[in-house]
Every structure is written in structure tokens, then in C-alpha cells.
Amino acid sequence: MKLTLALALSIASLALAAPRPQNDNRPVAIGACCVANTSLKQDVCNVNGSTGRCIPSAANGCGAALTCIEDARLTCDANTLERGRPLCRLAGEAGV
Numbered sequence: 001m002k003l004t005l006a007l008a009l010s011i012a013s014l015a016l017a018a019p020r021p022q023n024d025n026r027p028v029a030i031g032a033c034c035v036a037n038t039s040l041k042q043d044v045c046n047v048n049g050s051t052g053r054c055i056p057s058a059a060n061g062c063g064a065a066l067t068c069i070e071d072a073r074l075t076c077d078a079n080t081l082e083r084g085r086p087l088c089r090l091a092g093e094a095g096v
């Protein structure tokens with residue numbers, strides 16, 4: 001009985017510790033522009049073989065869609081959250 005209870009508690013703790021799906025089940029954008037009318041600010045994306053974030057930027061001419069910028073080109077503020085993630089913007093753009 002003790003072994004069964006210990007096993008059940010172990011499984012429950014693993015389930016709680018499992019990472020949330022990226023972007024809360026929204027698609028992970030691939031390419032310079034994030035998914036129009038779907039991607040939200042700070043969503044994870046992939047561009048040029050690197051992970052990045054969907055942010056408002058005119059860097060890639062995505063029009064109304066957010067731009068996917070590689071993590072290496074971002075400046076992030078861990079003390080300011082946006083949609084539950086650190087606020088990131090393209091290094092050198094206004095507001096950073």
C-alpha cells in the first residue's frame with residue numbers, strides 16, 4: 001500500500017512539473033513573420049535556425065503581423081513581464 005501511494009504521488013508530481021506547451025497551443029511561427037491574427041507578443045518562434053520571440057518591430061516588414069526576432073538580437077527585461085514572459089524587444093529599437 002505504501003509503495004502504491006508513493007508511486008501515485010511521484011506520478012502526480014511529474015505531471016505538475018511538466019512544461020506547458022509553447023505558446024499555449026498556438027502554432028510556433030517559422031520564418032521572419034509571426035502568424036498574423038494568431039501569434040501574440042512574446043510567443044516563441046523560429047527564424048534563421050534559431051529560436052526567437054514574436055515582437056512588434058518594423059525590422060522585417062511583416063506589416064500588421066508581429067516579427068520573429070532571434071533571441072541573440074533581443075534585449076529582455078526579466079523584471080517586466082508581458083504575457084507571462086520577460087519583456088523582450090529588438091536591441092536598439094525605441095523603448096529598450
